[in-house]
Amino acid sequence: MATEETKKRVCCAEAGRWGQDVRSDLHVALEPRDRGGVEITLESRVSLYYGDSIRGQTCQVLESLGVRHVKISIHDEGALPFVIAARIETAVKRAGLGNEIKSLPEKVALSAPSRRDRLRRSRLYLPGSEPKYFINAGLHGPDAIILDLEDSVHPAEKDSARILVRNALRAVEFGACERMVRINQLPLGLQDLAEVIPESPDVVLIPKVEHPGQVAEVDRMIGELKTRSGINRPIWIMPIVESALGIENAFAIASVSSNVCAITIGLEDYTADLGVVKTSDGRESFYARAKLVNAARAAGVQAIDSVFSDVGDMDGLRRWGENSRAMGFEGMGCLHPAQIRVIHETFAPSPAEIDKALKIVAAFEEAQQKGLAVVSLGSKMIDPPVVERARNLVARANQMGKA
C-alpha cells in the first residue's frame, strides 16, 4: 500500500440510511482524525435496550478495521448486528481506511451443499441494499433466495450492498433455501465475486449473458477464489439471458461449464431488446422461452423462467406458471413472498399426473420382475421414454413432498 497516497485519500464518509420510514438499517457518518481515539454519537430507536451493545460493537468493528481515531455518528433504526457491522465497514472503506481488511460478523452454520439438480421452483429476489427483507426471507419457504447486487441496487451503493450481502451470507439463517447471489455484469461483477465467494453462496447468477465466454470467465474466477478461500463445496452458476443475441447463444452458454446448473431468462430486458411490449401471456417471448428450454435440455441443465412482476395478480401468476411448466421450465423467480405458494402449486405435478406416473412405474417394475420386454398398462403399450418421464415425475413429486 502506498501510504502517502492512502493518507491523502482519507476523508469523511457516510453509509446506510436512516429516517422515519427506514427499518432495520442505520446511517453511519465517519470523521477520521489524527488523535483523540474513538468518539461515538448514537441515536437509536432501540437505544434503551441495545445502546450499550451498539457502542460495544462499533468499537470492536472499528478496531478490527484498524481505525483508532475517529468521530462516528450513528442513527440506528433497529438494525441487526450484521447490518451494523456492514454499514460501519462501508463508511470506513469510503473514508479510505481499513483497506483490504474485513470485519466479519459471527458465522451461522451452513446448510448442506446444494445439488446441481435440486428443486428450483421459486427463487425470491431480495434487493441487496435492503436488510429488512433478509432476515425473515427464509421463513417463507422459497426454494432459493437471491441476494441481488445488480438492478435493485443503485450504482452509488454497489460497494455498500456488496459488504452487506457478504455479511448476510455469513450471519443470516436462510433455512433450507439455496443461497444465490446475482452479481453485476463484468467487470464490476468480479469485485462482487471477490467479496461473496469466500462466504460460499450456493449459486451465482450472472446477468445479461450473451456469450459463453462471459460464463467461462466467471467460472474461472469462482474456481480461483474457492481455492484461495479453501472452499470445497460446489458453487453453481446460473446465467441470465436477457437479449436476442443471448437467446441465440443459449446452448453454448448453458453448456460452457459443468458448473452451470440452470439457465434463465430476464424478460424485461429481452422485450426491451426486441422493442416489443411485455404482456401477461408472454406471446412476444414464446420463441425465446421455447428456445431456452430446448437449449437447457440439450445442455443437461434446468430451464428457469423469468419473474411475474404484478405481485397483486395471483390469477395471472398462476396462468403464467402453468404455461411455463407446460413449456418445460422447472421454476421461476418471485418478487414477493406471497408468490411462492402459487408458484410451488403450479410447478407441482397434479395428483392425476402423479397417480398415472406411479402406475406406469409400477407396471414397468412388474414387467422387469417378470422379465418382460414390453411394458403395458391396461391395454396400452408403454414406450421406454414414457417410463423415463414417469420416473422423473415421481422423483420430482417426491422432492416436493407430493408423491
Next chain:
Amino acid sequence: MTDRIELVQNAAGRMVPALANGKPQIPYLGVGQYEPHGRKAAPPVRSSKDYPENGDKRVADLEAALRNCGLRDGMVISNHHHLRDGDSVALMALQAAARIGVKDLMWFPSASFPSQKGAIELMEAGTIHHIEGSMNGPLGEYATQGKMRGMGVLRSHGGRWQAIQDGEVHIDVAVIAAPTADAFGNADGSHGKSACGSLGFALADSIYADRVIVVTDHLVAFPCIPWQIQGNHVDFVVEVPSIGDPAKIVSGTTQITRSPDRLRIAEFVACFLRDAGIMRDGFSFQAGAGGIALAFVDYLRRLMKESGVKARFVRGGSTKYLVELLQEGLTDYILDGQTFDLDGVKSIAGDPRHVATSPFTSYNYHGKGNFASMVDAVVLGATEVDVNFNANVVTHSDGRLLHGIGGWQNCLAAKCTILAVPSFRDRIPVIVDEVTTLTGPGELIDVVATERGIAINPRRQDLIDALKGSNLPIRPIQDIKAEVERICGGKPARPKLGDRPVAVVKWVDGTVLDAVWQIG
C-alpha cells in the same frame, strides 16, 4: 402527589399502590379469587313531573346543559369513545366545563385518543384533575412523565362497567355523543352523517350516571329507531353542527396487512384453529381490527369454506371481513362491540343478524356470566409476552403508556386465547423473561403465534395433544425466545423504571394487577 405512596405486593408478585386517588385498592388476588359483595350502585330516583311532558329535552348548548346538571368542582364527567380519533364531543364538553369555571374534574372516558390532547391544557389549567381511562399518544406521555395530578386508572371495557356498576366510580355527568337522536334522548349510533355503529360503551354511563346529556348532530323526530340509548335515562339533549370528523370515526376500508411476516402469523393462527379442532360447525371466535387479525379472518374464511364449516357467532369489532362472513352465510350472527369501517356500519344498520352488544353483555365480570367466556377462540395482540405466557398490552417495553386495555383482558376468558405477535419489532424481542407491565395473567393465555413458530402454554396439554399431527411449527416458547435473541444480538437490556406509580392497571374484577411507573 409528593407523598410517598404505600406499595403492596399482589398475588402476581407485582408491587402496586395501596391507594389510588384517595381510594383504597385491593391488590390482585389471582384469577377468580376476589369475592365481590354488596349491592349495585344506582342513580337517584327521578320523577316525570320534572321533565317536559312533550318529551322535548333540548337545551341551547352544552354549557347550559352542564349548568343544568349542576356540574361542580371535583365531579366525574364521562364520555364514550365510539367516535374514536374523530370525536369532538368530549373536548367540547370539557371545554364548556372550563368556561363554567369548574375545577378538578375527573374525566372518565371509555378510552382517549391522540386527537384529545387538548385535555392536557385542561389538566394544566386545573379543570381536569386526572383521567381514569386508557391514555396513549400525547396523553399517555403526559401521564407517564408523572405530570398528571391524580393517578391514572386503566380498566378493561368490562372492568369499566364493573367499576361503574359496583359503585367504585360514580359518574356525576355523562355526555354521550350520538350520531342520531330524538329530542327525548333516544339515541342510535348506526345512522347519521357521523355514524359509528354500536353505542355500547355509553350504555353504563346512561344507566348509572346522576345526569345524562345526549349530544347529536342528527336530530330526528321522535321516535329515534332503533334506540341503543334509552331516552328515559337522559336529562338533556344538545344539538350541535358536528359531533366529529366522519373520516376519523370509521375508516373507509380496513386494510389487511401486506407484510409477509404478519400474513404468515395470521395464516398460522387460522390453521391452528382448524388443526386444533376448534374450527367446527357452530363454533365462535373473536378477532380485532389490527392488520394480523383482519388477515386471520380472511384466512379462516377460506378454511371454513374448504371444510364447509359455519360459525354460530363471531364477535366484533366488526369490519368488512366479518361482514363478508355474515353475508356469505359463514356465520349466523355478528355480536358487535364496536364498528370499525363503513361496511360494518352499513351492516349493523341494515342487517338484523348484526347485533350491537355492550360491555355488560360481553365483558362484565361482576355479572351472571358474560359472552367472552363462551367464545371458542380469540385472537389478540400484545407488546410483550413472557416465558410464562404473561402478557403486556398497555405499555411499550420501555414502560411508556401505549394502548388502552380495551376488551383485551375480558377476552382472555375465551376457551382458547391466542396472541398473534411478531417475534421481534425493530430488533426488540417480543418474548421476554418478564413483562414490563402485567396486563394479562399467563394462566389465561394459551397460545403465542409468531412468524417463527407457535408456542402452546404447557398448561394446555389438551391443545398440545390436539396439535400432535399438525404441520404447524409448534415450538416451546423458550426455543423461539432463544432464536430471536440470537438474531437480535443478545438479550435486550432492561429499561429502568421510576419508583413512583403514575397509573394502576386493574384486573377485570377491580383488583390491582400492576402499576405504571413514572419515566423521565
